[in-house]
Amino acid sequence: MAMATTDIKQIAKSARQASLKLASIDTNVKNRALLSMAEGLLKDADAIKEANKKDIKAAEGKGLSKAMLDRLTVSDKILKAMADGIKEVAQLPDPVGEITRMWKRPNGLLVGRMRIPLGVIGIIYEARPNVTADAAALCLKSGNAVILRGGSEAINSNLAIAKVLQEACKKEGIPETAIQVVPTIERDIMLEMLKLEEYIDLIIPRGGEGLIRFVVDNSRIPVIKHYKGVCHIFVDEFADLDMAEKICFNAKVQRPGVCNAMETMLVHKNIAKEFLPRMGKKYQNANVELRGCAETRKILSYAKPATEEDWYAEYLDLILAVKVVANLDEAISHIAKYGSLHTESIITKDYNNSQRFLREVNSSTVLVNASTRFSDGFELGLGAEIGISTTKIHAFGPMGLEELTTQKFIIYGEGQIRE
Numbered sequence: 001m002a003m004a005t006t007d008i009k010q011i012a013k014s015a016r017q018a019s020l021k022l023a024s025i026d027t028n029v030k031n032r033a034l035l036s037m038a039e040g041l042l043k044d045a046d047a048i049k050e051a052n053k054k055d056i057k058a059a060e061g062k063g064l065s066k067a068m069l070d071r072l073t074v075s076d077k078i079l080k081a082m083a084d085g086i087k088e089v090a091q092l093p094d095p096v097g098e099i100t101r102m103w104k105r106p107n108g109l110l111v112g113r114m115r116i117p118l119g120v121i122g123i124i125y126e127a128r129p130n131v132t133a134d135a136a137a138l139c140l141k142s143g144n145a146v147i148l149r150g151g152s153e154a155i156n157s158n159l160a161i162a163k164v165l166q167e168a169c170k171k172e173g174i175p176e177t178a179i180q181v182v183p184t185i186e187r188d189i190m191l192e193m194l195k196l197e198e199y200i201d202l203i204i205p206r207g208g209e210g211l212i213r214f215v216v217d218n219s220r221i222p223v224i225k226h227y228k229g230v231c232h233i234f235v236d237e238f239a240d241l242d243m244a245e246k247i248c249f250n251a252k253v254q255r256p257g258v259c260n261a262m263e264t265m266l267v268h269k270n271i272a273k274e275f276l277p278r279m280g281k282k283y284q285n286a287n288v289e290l291r292g293c294a295e296t297r298k299i300l301s302y303a304k305p306a307t308e309e310d311w312y313a314e315y316l317d318l319i320l321a322v323k324v325v326a327n328l329d330e331a332i333s334h335i336a337k338y339g340s341l342h343t344e345s346i347i348t349k350d351y352n353n354s355q356r357f358l359r360e361v362n363s364s365t366v367l368v369n370a371s372t373r374f375s376d377g378f379e380l381g382l383g384a385e386i387g388i389s390t391t392k393i394h395a396f397g398p399m400g401l402e403e404l405t406t407q408k409f410i411i412y413g414e415g416q417i418r419e
Contacts, residue, residue: 022140
């Protein structure tokens with residue numbers, strides 16, 4: 001244990017040193033390294049897939065679920081998507097050094113704000129090898145060193161991918177220690193990593209609620225939190241019902257096991273009798289189990305009774321809670337009480353209602369007449385995302401390059417002194 005503790009400290013120390021160099025590396029150099037990474041992933045595809053086979057074999061031996069095995073598998077298609085994602089990050093504007101605003105003080109001082117990297121970012125994630133490439137690319141472009149601690153299920157895949165990324169860095173004169181994978185799977189090492197506040201500036205956990213709560217409970221370092229996604233759609237009385245039907249179906253059924261899938265549908269009482277039967281039929285055809293309030297069950301007798309727990313639930317499955325509400329106020333109050341600050345949408349043709357919903361709903365992503373499934377860094381034009389924050393400090397919502405920076409004050413003077 002003592003040796004391992006020393007090792008993780010050394011990884012963090014070397015990441016800190018790398019971050020100091022990385023902060024001032026030219027954009028063109030970073031972009032060349034990223035393109036070299038993308039090329040390397042495809043060139044070394046066989047070695048990466050061979051490493052991945054070891055992880056798959058071990059995971060099958062442990063009896064992991066089919067869904068988990070699917071997330072763990074690195075195919076040619078997945079590798080191409082990883083490479084394409086890195087190329088997209090290379091195309092994005094570099095936020096480092098951007099002056100976001102300038103103003104002049106009465107004494108002639110010119111004051112501004114400049115974007116700078118956060119420093120060293122620790123990413124703790126479960127069995128998704130693609131996160132290794134996505135996170136490394138975003139951190140590199142934003143000038144941050146990264147320490148990647150993946151799940152034990154993907155250790156061989158993650159190390160193989162990281163080797164390619166490090167070689168691309170080396171080729172461009174970027175310290176290889178800018179991207180490091182923790183090479184052991186012991187939980188004690190993760191606990192030790194979470195104490196290294198002297199070297200690591202931010203921890204981003206990606207995975208289930210259990211993992212995130214464990215990291216929050218044990219970290220001395222600030223953590224970007226996202227416990228769960230209890231996402232709502234409110235179908236207003238002024239909704240285009242054809243549009244509402246299409247959006248509500250997509251938000252629940254297109255990919256039910258993700259954090260931006262709708263978990264509760266709120267329907268205005270004035271359109272419930274018209275909308276719920278047609279929507280319910282569509283859901284029945286897609287094998288969606290409905291759990292409704294008393295008013296919902298008067299209209300859809302086959303819906304199961306919703307309990308208080310259902311309003312808080314993140315099902316991540318073909319299950320949907322449905323509630324009939326009296327008005328916009330009740331919809332907003334319901335979201336405030338039961339939501340998780342993730343993503344909410346209103347379907348309405350009424351401009352004033354849409355604006356009230358945007359202003360008063362407190363979640364990190366709020367939509368009008370669109371599916372909650374768009375709450376995703378790639379879909380919002382961030383190129384990729386490193387995670388979704390439901391904590392307002394320092395980022396809120398999907399996190400891209402800008403959210404991996406902070407801002408310092410810069411001041412131009414002409415000899416001013418303070419009286």
